[in-house]
Amino acid sequence: MFNPIERYLQIRRLGVLGMNRRNIRYIGRYNKRSVYPNVDNKLKTKLLATSYKVQTPELIGVLETQHDIQDLHSIVQGSEGFVIKPSKGSGGKGIILLRPTTDGQFEKLSGDAVTSNYIETHASNILSGLYSLGGKPDVAIIEALIIPDPVFDRYSYQGVPDIRVIVLQGFPVMAMVRLPTRQSDGKANLHQGAIGVGLDLGSGRATGAVQFDMPLTYHPDTGSLLSEIKVENWTTLLTLASRCHPMSALGYLGVDIVLDKKKGPVLLELNARPGLTIQIANSCGLLPRLRAVEKIKHAERMSAEEKVAFSQKNFARPEASSATPADTNTSV
Template sequence: MMWANPFRLRRRGVLGMNRRNIDYIGRYNDRRYYPLVDNKLETKLVVRNAGVTVPELLGVVRTQHEIEFIDVVLEPFRQFVIKPAQGSGGRGILVITGREDDGFRKSNGDVWSLRRVKRHLSNILSGLHSLGGRTDVAIIEDLVISDDTFGDLSHEGVPDIRLIVFRGYPVMGMLRLATKASDGKANLHQGAVGVGLDISTGRNVSAVQFDRPITHHPDTGARLDQIAVPHWRELLTLASLCYDVTHLGYLGADLVLDRRRGPLLLELNARPGLTIQIANHEGLVPRLSRIELLEEHSRDPGVRVEFAMQHFVHHPYRGQQSLWESDTPAQGSTG
């Protein structure tokens, strides 16, 4: 791991796990609201009613008996996603991009039989992929088609945008790009690429894989220093609105850009990770403290977004040491 020594991290305002858990999650996240974000179906229904755009819900499988008739449910759809309502880290997500004879073609080209899809659904319901192994339900959603802007930036999977929202103010963001190492999932711990984003513009700040700086996508070879996320203000506004819906003061919002529908919310996280700081070469603490010092917190998501865009502008290092022990970036994969 390429983090610097603890003293330098503290000076740069890097938020550690213990402080995150005590000072932010413990203080600002009322546990009674956790079910709203820990269950993707609950999240979808609640935020949709509040005007937040989400991928279209095609169906829900709640019982083993319903699995027997899943071929009838899926018959109208050539492309869809099946996911556990209480899954985490991308586990249990099945992405179907087309049909092939009597089978279902995945994004990597593999073809699954109907029997295998049924077995996957049965595993979801039994809790194989859920938090704590609890029994679960399966969600069937419309497949998100990535915005053309991202082109060859990602390997197989759809790029998503993680935004940290504190008391309704978006304070830090990154673009997550799937790789072969991450098996097409936008999970940084599994090897996805994280591209830090300037909150004021939606433009790239830096890029990392396995906590080390890189300049190009390790699989596609695409440059990672010329990225500008479209619909940026709208994305920030959707994330900000999620605070009003969930009442969680510290949360992570995962969004995507669909070619047809524009910005969509995928899911929310009451315990968002801290690697977003590595992707941005900047700590969260100064930004969080700036929000805490406000005498009045606006109830208007648009006002909160405008404040964030004005006050959380990314500034180059200006001679400071970066967060890295070494600042020599790799061209692609980290070897």
């Protein structure tokens, strides 16, 4: 029989961060409303990252008016693949990933063919505000499709995996990789069926995996054992995440990073209201780590490298971190 008091005490023992406390204690305290546009507007985030010399996917074009849609095909002509996304979207809504076919048309990464009318209609819907926060008119961003590092080939269905890092005052406190599935239509979106794999901060090794908040051992489409995942260049990736704190002026944020075959870690986007499923993927609560960071004196004087070193030392799992140094070239 379900015992709500016992369940509550279990959650407290694990140090699980709930939505209300997240909103009041961390988002409300550390994120000023005046800087939300730095992350809620993906185009502004991209331009800001460029000024801070933080790598992002190549910008191919921007559609600002319905009239601009007539230039869409000339903008993407010759592209090896592209992404159309709303600048002010959230939750992965309105994002489509397309690649060229042999007959000069385009298809989704799932292999489903799309017509020119479909692409133009989708762009029009973005501009109309169908996917934007508050339903306000938006602009459509067209980016070059990331060429994913092959280290995730065995663990992803067609799309591009991304790595979410929760950062408090520049200190990485928890991370996971989100793996596309057939069910998620090749998107790394947990709400649509992607897999969340917890990652040890010390080593980048997998700590557990979930799909729709339920434990998972093997990727449902590839059959690969998810516990074997280990991310390369882990310390470099965490340092990039740490640098996004002064760049965005947000104290508590989610940093989404992809591994590009040629460029290495690349910033995909920032989130001022990161979700809490990352705790389930890691079988670990955020609260103890957040409180540990809050106790650090003169944290503002520490460099990104020093903050990452602190996190890797204090938040690592001994069983996950003992095998291989974090920044070796060991493949996943």
